[in-house]
Amino acid sequence: MTQQPQMQATRPQTTYTKGDLVLFRDAERFWLGKPGHTFVGRVERSWRHATPARSSTT
Numbered sequence: 001m002t003q004q005p006q007m008q009a010t011r012p013q014t015t016y017t018k019g020d021l022v023l024f025r026d027a028e029r030f031w032l033g034k035p036g037h038t039f040v041g042r043v044e045r046s047w048r049h050a051t052p053a054r055s056s057t058t
Contacts, residue, residue, distance in 0.1 A: 016046045 016022065020043040029037035 015048065016043045018043055018045060 022041050022043060024039045024041050026037045026039075029035075
């Protein structure tokens, strides 16, 4: 019996620089079918080595 190859999860690397145009979608408005759910924005600043926020449990 042949073993199926294992898949590894990878995170896409996206880098934004000042002046880039990006689309922002308000997910709640989108899924509720409300108008005005997508906006065009221009990047003013970005953090290249930012880490995701961690939630603390105490």
